Amino acid sequence: MAAKSIADTMTAAVMNGPGDLELTEVDVPEPGSGEVLVRVRACGVCGTDLEIRDYGWEGAKFPFVLGHEWTGEVVELGPDTTDIFSPGDRVASEPHDGCGLCVNCKVGKYTACLNYGEFSKGHKHHGFTVDGGYAKYSVMPEKLLHHLPEELSYQEGTLLTTAACSLYANERAGVEAGDFVAVIGPGAIGLLAAQIAKFRGASEVLVTGTRAPRLEAARAMGADHTVNVREEDPVAAAQELAGGKGPDTVIEAAGVHQAASQAIDMVRRGGRVGLVGNYGEGLAELDAQWIVSGDLDVTGVKAEGFNSIHRVTRLMSKRDFAMDPVLTHEFDLDEIETAMDTFENRRDGAIKVVVNI
Amino acid sequence: MAAKSIADTMTAAVMNGPGDLELTEVDVPEPGSGEVLVRVRACGVCGTDLEIRDYGWEGAKFPFVLGHEWTGEVVELGPDTTDIFSPGDRVASEPHDGCGLCVNCKVGKYTACLNYGEFSKGHKHHGFTVDGGYAKYSVMPEKLLHHLPEELSYQEGTLLTTAACSLYANERAGVEAGDFVAVIGPGAIGLLAAQIAKFRGASEVLVTGTRAPRLEAARAMGADHTVNVREEDPVAAAQELAGGKGPDTVIEAAGVHQAASQAIDMVRRGGRVGLVGNYGEGLAELDAQWIVSGDLDVTGVKAEGFNSIHRVTRLMSKRDFAMDPVLTHEFDLDEIETAMDTFENRRDGAIKVVVNI
């Protein structure tokens, strides 16, 4: 039963079905076995929020509360929980709730759960297929919470999921100390990936994109070189900057088929490519011969895998990590439409938009 | 200077230029610093021989002797050699002679030498850009020779380079004990890859192809399942055989763009794909979104990398390794045209054709 101080109902941004997002009053949830009730404080707007809003999501159990990049404060522990979290603890959440039984979940690849989207097999994706964080309260399995260090505000903490994708992209692509790294696509994931590449010892980082202000943000976050692909051929430019042979590692975060193609074209023989963009339908035209001749590694990067949130939390809280250039806007929950619009249309240079709750 | 028993000239299959392969008399070479003179005994016909014959090769230094899958006997050591080889030793050769200075060569990725094709930077590809093995004698850098165990005949030894590609494909694709492995393309590399997958502990191996006799050879070499792609959709068949979710690992050895596409389509979430085919020009249409959503590893496999010849030599000589289904034909050097024709047109069920010298 919920603590006395908690109201019975709350306002939430609820997905009733594809194309039907509604700000409405719902019951405050109660934590079940192994679950924790959290008072949500802030939730970031992600590109997939818009996709879910408009088209739904594989395996969605309508109606559910949208939002998956959120932080808050522990209110109450359900039965069968550990003593790892206590009421009052500041926490960040992780959205992928793998089945826990498949060959991927068992070895830390839970973002690629074999039972993805299959609720009856134990898979849940919080904020995608079941309740998420655009509400005053949310219930989460204990194992999907992380302590939010005092060095990070609730708003900064909403970046953790995104930054974890960026870190995982660096890890999957094998960015090494000394590497020349090219990052394609200066959205939030790309910008954070560029900065994290420097934290992994990249000697030089190039960011390519189409918008001057974003490339400026890239430089503010540590990029050594930027190329505007509207002005220069990014493949030729990357190879020249990297000394003729091409970058050691390329992270593709633009989510455009042509960019995936360029990522493979520009990397040096023996290099590594991490694809973290959201490509949607259709096929990319890739140079398969170069993948072979170059003995390349091309890796897919599915979200914040392999507990990368843990590592990026330590990185962001203990090191001098730039977040301001990315955290551009804040709104309240009742302004969620404006928040989404600001994000979607990149109004006023918006990169990351946070909804305070 | 060459030993007295060696003639001054020899017959060799010489590439004078693209489209100009000639069986002609040339000088017996002399070993330079760090080099060894070898009496060639057998040389296998490879698909790339035909490609070189017709179109030449990146960085070729015409004229040169063709042939890169060969075994023989050490005749004479050049200056500055070690005591690792002695006259009379039976040896197998390795064709990729990386520059030895670049970031790839230094860490065992010499088949992807950054200076590939650049003679002035120290790169040589024996039988591709400089002298190879379709001749009575060949000179090789000592470091490109391997002792040929007594358990392997000279003819069997010509398979080592090919089998090393197949092993490297298994290694790059990360075939693990317990895996369901699909191999696309039952040519020599694919058939050997299927068998090697079993030696790496694959629980089940599927081979897909278009020719019934080749699929029969696959079963003779240990494949548990075969699918004729002219009769069944290989993606659906592979997924069903693998229990619904798809193979854990896929090795694509057909060298056809559509097959590369199928390899990615059929693999399970979290799975691994190794591309070892020769795709040539053009682009493959690949599902980039699935690479990301599936957190896939797609790796290029450039030839017999990372000293795989050493490991496969031990595997083939010490274990009960089937070679007969692949070693289908033998010819003499003066029949090289027939040998190549037999291979190229798969006459009489030809898979691997060996030229005795």
Add this chain to the structure above:
Amino acid sequence: MAAKSIADTMTAAVMNGPGDLELTEVDVPEPGSGEVLVRVRACGVCGTDLEIRDYGWEGAKFPFVLGHEWTGEVVELGPDTTDIFSPGDRVASEPHDGCGLCVNCKVGKYTACLNYGEFSKGHKHHGFTVDGGYAKYSVMPEKLLHHLPEELSYQEGTLLTTAACSLYANERAGVEAGDFVAVIGPGAIGLLAAQIAKFRGASEVLVTGTRAPRLEAARAMGADHTVNVREEDPVAAAQELAGGKGPDTVIEAAGVHQAASQAIDMVRRGGRVGLVGNYGEGLAELDAQWIVSGDLDVTGVKAEGFNSIHRVTRLMSKRDFAMDPVLTHEFDLDEIETAMDTFENRRDGAIKVVVNI
């Protein structure tokens, strides 16, 4: 509530405290959230059973039912379970139940859960600190069950946990195709590790030990060489057999400090050593300089980590895997004392002893 056909109580081998193992009547358990009730069919005797019997175990919650290598049949699903298991399914169990929240559990290293032995933090080790399988029924979290293929009997299935340790040892030690592998200690883990090394493509496997019948069993399971350490110096013998430089990989399964020392002494430069023995108290005297000079990898192997049960189940059920030489004895539950005595004192050549239930 339990199904009608199930009795209220059952006989179980219960640990009341260190040195106090009792065959007694206890309540049949009921499955909680995410749990499954299983009718146990067979449970293997492990060396740690004896250790627990005599000394207890870190974090033990007395009283609890002993036994952790067991198979059975699903009887009933608790609340919040998936549809992955159904009543009647044949299953094998996995004992390590990590907290699910720590940095190790999150990435598949749950056998090394950071909260090992801390019940309040969610760690349970079934048969070690909480109820196991020496009883007619046992309750397990769904995620610790694996489908037992029809190719394996319940008795053979009790080997899965042990064989998974052996496989994990091969994986941690990085046994590669072509390797010369030395296995020290022909107990069940060592014998199975030797066989699995062959399945991973080892070209030659040496097993060293002190008992002739065990070395005979090793040869029956595929070892190419055996050395009786009472008759020969194992380090010298291993190096000679491996061609002078030492084995590529060594798996130490004897659990004796001196054997750990020998493992490091015998491996070649650049080689890999996996320690899977149970060494207990005291310190091993190891050549730290050789670890450095040899650029060695020395890895600890904590039980059936990283979902190795899944992979070994496929290996054992789909390939021609020898189990008979290891499965030497069977007893009934009321003979558990005799079973343990037979195992402990290796009576009648006992290697693995199974208790049918």
Add this chain to the structure above:
Amino acid sequence: MAAKSIADTMTAAVMNGPGDLELTEVDVPEPGSGEVLVRVRACGVCGTDLEIRDYGWEGAKFPFVLGHEWTGEVVELGPDTTDIFSPGDRVASEPHDGCGLCVNCKVGKYTACLNYGEFSKGHKHHGFTVDGGYAKYSVMPEKLLHHLPEELSYQEGTLLTTAACSLYANERAGVEAGDFVAVIGPGAIGLLAAQIAKFRGASEVLVTGTRAPRLEAARAMGADHTVNVREEDPVAAAQELAGGKGPDTVIEAAGVHQAASQAIDMVRRGGRVGLVGNYGEGLAELDAQWIVSGDLDVTGVKAEGFNSIHRVTRLMSKRDFAMDPVLTHEFDLDEIETAMDTFENRRDGAIKVVVNI
């Protein structure tokens, strides 16, 4: 033949035998096949120099010129060299010259060449077994040279070999972004390893040692915590600072058996230990049980392996890398005795001593 401007003889620090280091006049060497003549500019004093001076080295070919951490300028190319280096190029050298044929050399583990110390099998260790850099000129195989970027002075360049060991230690120990890293032993390797750990994204770095000035240097190079092991128990302190469970990674650079023991004792379950110290004779008493129970990785770190000099050169030249706290003293070649004495007795706070030539 040497260029006209080069004298016929030069002063060199020559090892005539164990205990017999002499500053004497020797012939200027001429580059052979694949070799390059370099005008040495600076050579760092390493702890192994003192060891070689006093006791010789495995496989030493007396007499030879001592010194292996050196930089200089290309003077002349021998025959069979590439166009990668040209006269006038600034270069740094790498001392390990593996046989190039063994299983380690072939895959980038040339510092652990299987033929280590065997000259007849092609192994040379420049400055250890054959001529090194305490002389005006030195001849090196082309493949052991690296371009020295203009951002690094000749003196700074002498740090590259040491820093490459530190980087390789980080790589072998698997330091990841977010890790709490403990470095034992604030000598040059340890101090540089601590700094490099930060460049690899370590969230916090602890350095333990016995000398206050060195711990101060550690803090100047980025260490977050230091512990004087004369005042505190380093195991308890490291575990407390790391939040109770121990560091994620430990790099042991003190080269003392007790420190190796502490490294293993302090690391968390599932953690990684890199041993890079020079332990010499005798055995370390290590907790083998903890290696197993903790599923630990204990890796030996043999010098500047796997082309780490390349990566560290890029790191040191392109990033803001602190070198001053380590580069404490400079001398001329005729003061080599004083240079060695200053280094050996750590006079005047000496950490790294450079000999200008």
